[in-house]
Structures are given as C-alpha cells and as structure tokens.
Amino acid sequence: xxxxxxxxxxxxxxxxxxxxxxxxxxxxxxxxxxxxxxxxxxxxxxxxxxxxxxxxxxxxxxxxxxxxxxxxxxxxxxxxxxxxxxxxxxxxxxxxxxxxxxxxxxxxxxxxxxxxxxxxxxxxxxxxxxxxxxxxxxxxxxxxxxxxxxxxxxxxxxxxxxxxxxxxxxxxxxxxxxxxxxxxxxxxxxxxxxxxxxxxxxxxxxxxxxxxxxxxxxxxxxxxxxxxxxxxxxxxxxxxxxxxxxxxxxxxxxxxxxxxxxxxxxxxxxxxxxxxxxxxxxxxxxxxxxxxxxxxxxxxxxxxxxxxxxxxxxxxxxxxxxxxxxxxxxxxxxxxxxxxxxxxxxxxxxxxxxxxxxxxxxxxxxxxxxxxxxxxxxxxxxxxxxxxxxxxxxxxxxxxxxxxxxxxxxxxxxxxxxxxxxxxxxxxxxxxxxxxxxxxxxxxxxxxxxxxxxxxxxxxxxxxxxxxxxxxxx
Amino acid sequence: xxxxxxxxxxxxxxxxxxxxxxxxxxxxxxxxxxxxxxxxxxxxxxxxxxxxxxxxxxxxxxxxxxxxxxxxxxxxxxxxxxxxxxxxxxxxxxxxxxxxxxxxxxxxxxxxxxxxxxxxxxxxxxxxxxxxxxxxxxxxxxxxxxxxxxxxxxxxxx
Numbered sequence: 260x261x262x263x264x265x266x267x268x269x270x271x272x273x274x275x276x277x278x279x280x281x282x283x284x285x286x287x288x289x290x291x292x293x294x295x296x297x298x299x300x301x302x303x304x305x306x307x308x309x310x311x312x313x314x315x316x317x318x319x320x321x322x323x324x325x326x327x328x329x330x331x332x333x334x335x336x337x338x339x340x341x342x343x344x345x346x347x348x349x350x351x352x353x354x355x356x357x358x359x360x361x362x363x364x365x366x367x368x369x370x371x372x373x374x375x376x377x378x379x380x381x382x383x384x385x386x387x388x389x390x391x392x393x394x395x396x397x398x399x400x401x402x403x404x405x406x407x408x409x410x411x412x413x414x415x416x417x418x419x420x421x422x423x424x425x426x427x428x429x430x431x432x433x434x435x436x437x438x439x440x441x442x443x444x445x446x447x448x449x450x451x452x453x454x455x456x457x458x459x460x461x462x463x464x465x466x467x468x469x470x471x472x473x474x475x476x477x478x479x480x481x482x483x484x485x486x487x488x489x490x491x492x493x494x495x496x497x498x499x500x501x502x503x504x505x506x507x508x509x510x511x512x513x514x515x516x517x518x519x520x521x522x523x524x525x526x527x528x529x530x531x532x533x534x535x536x537x538x539x540x541x542x543x544x545x546x547x548x549x550x551x552x553x554x555x556x557x558x559x560x561x562x563x564x565x566x567x568x569x570x571x572x573x574x575x576x577x578x579x580x581x582x583x584x585x586x587x588x589x590x591x592x593x594x595x596x597x598x599x600x601x602x603x604x605x606x607x608x609x610x611x612x613x614x615x616x617x618x619x620x621x622x623x624x625x626x627x628x629x630x631x632x633x634x635x636x637x638x639x640x641x642x643x644x645x646x647x648x649x650x651x652x653x654x655x656x657x658x659x660x661x662x663x664x665x666x667x668x669x670x671x672x673x674x675x676x677x678x679x680x681x682x683x684x685x686x687x688x689x690x691x692x693x694x695x696x697x698x699x700x701x702x703x704x705x706x707x708x709x710x711x712x713x714x715x716x717x718x719x720x721x722x723x724x725x726x727x728x729x730x731x732x733x
Numbered sequence: 734x735x736x737x738x739x740x741x742x743x744x745x746x747x748x749x750x751x752x753x754x755x756x757x758x759x760x761x762x763x764x765x766x767x768x769x770x771x772x773x774x775x776x777x778x779x780x781x782x783x784x785x786x787x788x789x790x791x792x793x794x795x796x797x798x799x800x801x802x803x804x805x806x807x808x809x810x811x812x813x814x815x816x817x818x819x820x821x822x823x824x825x826x827x828x829x830x831x832x833x834x835x836x837x838x839x840x841x842x843x844x845x846x847x848x849x850x851x852x853x854x855x856x857x858x859x860x861x862x863x864x865x866x867x868x869x870x871x872x873x874x875x876x877x878x879x880x881x882x883x884x885x886x887x888x889x890x891x
Contacts, residue, residue: 276748280755287759294766298833304787418863592841612840620885 270712298311303595314467319426324461330594334602336393344608346634346691349391358703360404366391375645379679382555414525415451420514422455425462425475440477464510472506473498476513484527507583509516512569535570537684537702555653558674564683571688575695587614589600599674630693640703644682647710651675654725658717667720681706783807788833795889810856810888
C-alpha cells in the first residue's frame with residue numbers, strides 16, 4: 260500500500276494540533292507556576308521563628324541575634340546607608356584615610372556649611388569638628404575618630420550612647436549596671452572604649468528571653484524618675500511602669516536627648532528635674548550653676564544643647580496622639596506573611612507610605628510637601644535667630660574690647676547663654692522643627708528675643724559703640 | 734481482511750491522544766490550583782475568604798473589632814448592591830489582587846482605587862440614606878463630601 264501524500268487539509272490539521280498542544284502545555288506551565296507561588300505564600304505564613312542559637316544576657320554580638328531574627332538583622336545592617344532628605348540625612352563624601360583617622364568616607368561638615376556655628380561654639384570642641392549625623396551603624400567609629408577627641412579630653416561617659424553598653428555595665432560593675440555605669444563615665448574615653456566592641460546592638464533594647472523592649476541606660480532610668488517625681492509620681496521605674504507603646508519611644512529616648520556630664524565624676528545626667536521643655540532645662544542648669552564652656556570671644560558661660568529629639572517630640576502633636584518614635588522611624592512592614600517593625604531606622608521621608616500613610620491617607624507628594632514646608636519655615640527662622648546671635652556676639656566683643664568689666668557684661672553674657680542654648684535646642688534637634696513645629700518656632704522666637712535684649716543691655720553702657728549699625732527702619 | 738480495518742496507531746490517533754492528554758493535564762492542574770488556592774471561596778460572602786492571602790490580615794482583624802462587624806461584611810461595603818455589579822467587581826478586583834499579590838508590585842500600606850472608593854461611598858449612603866439625605870439637604874455642595882473622609886475607620890482601621 261502506498262502512503263498517500265499529505266494533503267493540504269492534513270497539514271492544516273497538523274498545524275492546529277501543534278498549536279492546541281502548545282497552548283495547553285503553556286496553560287499547564289502557567290498554572291504550575293501559579294500553584295508554586297501560592298504554595299510558597301502559604302508556607303510563608305507558617306513557622307514564624309526558628310531558634311537556631313541560644314541568646315543570653317551576655318550576647319552582645321548582633322550577628323548572633325541575627326541568626327534567630329534574620330529579617331530584623333538584615334534591616335539593622337542597612338543603617339549603613341547614607342541618604343539625604345532636603346534638611347537631613349548625610350552625603351557620603353570620600354576622604355583620604357590617615358593613621359589617626361582611617362575612615363575613607365565621612366559625611367558633610369556642618370560647621371563648614373554654616374560657619375556661624377563655629378562662632379557660636381568658639382572655644383568649644385564642636386567648633387573644631389561637627390558633621391552631619393550618619394546611621395546607627397557608624398555611631399562608634401564616628402565618635403572614635405572625630406577631631407573633637409583630639410582637641411579636648413573626652414570622658415568615657417560619651418560611650419553611653421555610642422556603643423552597646425548593656426554587658427559592659429555589668430562586667431565593669433561586677434554585676435551591678437549602675438556601679439559599672441558610674442565607673443565607665445569617669446574613665447578616660449580610650450580606657451572605657453576597651454570595654455565595648457559594637458555600636459548599638461539588639462541587647463540594648465531587647466530582653467533576650469522574651470524580646471520585650473527594655474531600657475538599659477541608667478541615665479534614662481534616673482532621668483525618667485526625676486521627671487516623674489516633678490509631676491508628682493513617686494519612685495517611677497521605667498522598666499516596671501511604662502506601657503508597651505511608651506517603650507517604643509523610651510528605648511529611643513535613652514540616647515536621643517539633651518544631657519550633661521555632672522561633676523568631676525562625669526556622670527551622664529538628663530536635666531529633666533523640672534520638666535522636658537527648654538526653659539525648664541535651662542532653669543535646671545542655671546540652678547546647678549552649670550556651663551559647658553566659657554565662650555572664647557565673649558566670656559559668656561555657654562551651654563551646648565545636643566539632639567533633644569525626645570524632649571521636642573514630647574511637645575508635639577504626634578506624642579500627644581500616642582504615636583511613638585518607632586511608629587514613624589521603624590514602621591511596620593511585611594516580610595512574607597510576617598509583620599515586623601523595620602529595623603532600618605531612618606527618616607520617615609524615605610518611606611512615606613509605611614510611615615505616614617498608615618494614618619494620613621493623603622497622596623505622598625502632599626505629605627512630603629507638608630513636612631518640607633514646616634522644615635523650610637523652621638530653617639528660615641533658625642537663620643534669623645543665628646544672625647541675631649552673631650550680632651550679640653559682635654556687640655559683646657566690641658564692649659569687651661572697649662574695656663567694659665564683668666559686671667557690665669553680665670546681663671549680655673547671660674542673654675548669650677540663653678540665646679544660643681535655645682537656638683541650639685532647635686538646631687541640634689534632628690527634625691528641623693517637624694517633631695513640634697510651633698514649639699520650635701516659639702523657642703527660636705525667644706532665642707531672638709534673648710539676643711536683642713542682650714544687645715540692648717550693652718547699649719545702655721556709657722561710651723559703647725555698637726559693632727553693627729542699627730538696621731534701617733523701612 | 735486486516736486491510737479493511739483502520740490501523741490502530743495512525744498518526745491522527747496518536748496526536749489526538751497526546752493532545753487530549755495535554756488538555757486534560759492543563760485542565761487538571763488548573764482545577765487543582767483553583768481548589769488549592771480556595772478559589773471557590775471567593776464566590777461566597779464569607780469575610781474569611783478575603784483574608785485567604787495574608788495581605789488583608791490587618792483589615793480582617795480590624796473588621797472583627799469594628800463597629801460595623803455585626804451589620805456588614807466585606808462585600809456589603811466593597812461591592813455594589815446588585816448581582817451583576819457584585820460579581821463583575823469581584824472578578825475585576827480578584828484579577829488585580831491576584832496579579833499584584835503574585836508579582837508583589839504593591840505598596841505596603843495598600844491604597845484603594847478611585848473606583849473602589851466610590852463603591853464604598855455608595856454603600857455608606859445606601860444604608861445610611863436618611864442621614865446622608867439630611868447632610869445633602871443642609872449642604873448643597875454635599876456631593877463633594879465623602880463619608881469615609883471622616884469615618885474611614887468604621888469598617889476597619891487602615
């Protein structure tokens with residue numbers, strides 16, 4: 260029998276066959292891919308936690324914690340990122356490493372960006388080196404290599420907020436963290452630094468047995484006890500009495516606060532005995548007769564405010580509404596089926612959807628514009644206050660040069676002390692006013708008032724020629 | 734004699750069998766995927782179905798504790814109140830939800846589309862017709878007002 264030649268209709272049938280076969284196999288492949296994806300998503304929802312290592316109260320190394328909590332650890336490591344926002348964040352600038360300072364990348368210098376800061380801090384270590392803050396990952400090395408270490412003798416107290424201290428307190432204090440704290444504060448920086456290895460680590464905020472938040476810094480425990488006592492609450496223990504939501508701010512408030520080193524033992528102290536507002540803190544320093552340094556140009560007993568984020572946030576609407584630091588700076592996120600808080604601590608402006616839009620259902624651009632408007636206004640007023648302070652310093656210098664005595668300069672020096680503490684309270688605060696916009700404006704307004712009152716007190720002196728001409732009235 | 738019978742293994746019989754097998758396989762895999770993914774549950778009115786994927790866990794637990802928990806399910810507020818509209822919306826949202834959940838191309842705090850917002854707004858005004866009518870009468874420009882602008886949390890936080 261002869262095989263018939265394939266007819267045209269037969270070959271059309273073949274083409275249809277192959278098409279149908281190809282389509283159905285593609286459908287099968289597609290369905291399998293989807294099936295696998297659904298399977299993976301269902302697996303994600305299981306086994307939230309594998310304990311692969313035992314964590315104890317002595318586990319300082321975050322990499323060990325990271326074995327049990329890889330997602331949080333992954334985020335934590337990302338604090339090396341250097342990203343700018345309009346008013347905050349840091350630029351990664353290259354530098355040539357030296358023997359004394361092996362850093363090959365640093366952030367921009369704030370005292371070079373605004374040289375008025377050098378005059379405000381004349382005679383103080385901050386006039387030598389002050390850079391934009393970088394992420395948590397850099398806290399220890401940036402402190403070890405800052406120029407401030409070389410121009411002034413720094414105490415071990417500085418380490419309280421630049422290293423993982425939980426185990427160091429206990430080791431140095433033979434089991435008693437408060438004793439260890441006192442000893443470490445009083446040591447020279449280099450000696451105290453031998454007791455620490457890591458920047459802030461898991462153990463500084465978490466209980467290794469339960470992962471619950473806990474406060475590890477004695478200065479904060481004492482600070483809160485003093486603050487609560489001023490409000491009529493006796494014997495407040497932050498680890499016993501705070502709510503979980505409060506702890507989500509308090510662990511940050513252990514360091515992001517105004518502080519000073521009390522007495523010759525350099526005990527780190529948070530000046531909250533009267534309250535958290537700038538005038539209450541200034542009053543505490545006035546009563547204690549404390550000054551950070553004597554201003555080199557004017558002889559004023561000056562104060563330096565340092566990153567009072569916790570205090571400023573407390574005056575704002577977010578604190579009032581029960582929104583914690585972690586709600587915006589460590590927003591909840593989803594990894595697979597797990598809800599975790601982001602441990603990539605950073606500006607909420609870099610993650611507006613998770614940080615702001617959880618509560619504020621407006622478009623991202625609008626929210627950003629609102630924040631930047633607040634910050635632009637604050638920055639403008641900060642510049643006005645800075646100029647006013649410069650003019651007071653000019654006048655004080657001129658009066659001093661003209662031979663005015665301490666008694667005659669006293670009022671103006673006091674005014675300078677307050678003017679620059681108030682100004683610095685906003686300048687050093689890392690939100691450019693956002694944490695409490697109206698409070699920031701009030702503080703800057705009062706700073707300007709202090710500067711102008713100081714100038715006026717000098718104008719009453721006999722034979723005084725103002726350094727700056729009075730501005731023309733328009 | 735054997736020549737009168739068609740041969741058992743002609744090319745068309747083989748190809749027909751292969752094609753049938755392939756189509757059957759595709760149907761089988763699709764069918765199983767549908768069952769495994771609990772696809773049938775989306776035809777129901779059970780709010781638990783909306784939380785099949787963990788993307789809606791927060792909304793689901795929010796609804797469990799909300800003021801509307803005892804009077805409205807997901808579908809009452811998120812689909813139109815007519816049969817065709819309801820299933821058309823379910824189909825459309827179902828497709829896009831599956832698409833975005835599979836690809837992962839969606840923001841962490843999910844955002845409602847304008848169309849979904851309107852459906853919800855209509856649902857508020859339907860059940861609360863009396864008060865919605867009063868608001869409209871008192872404020873002639875009331876169509877600019879949105880119930881969920883102020884009452885966005887009644888169904889669930891977030």
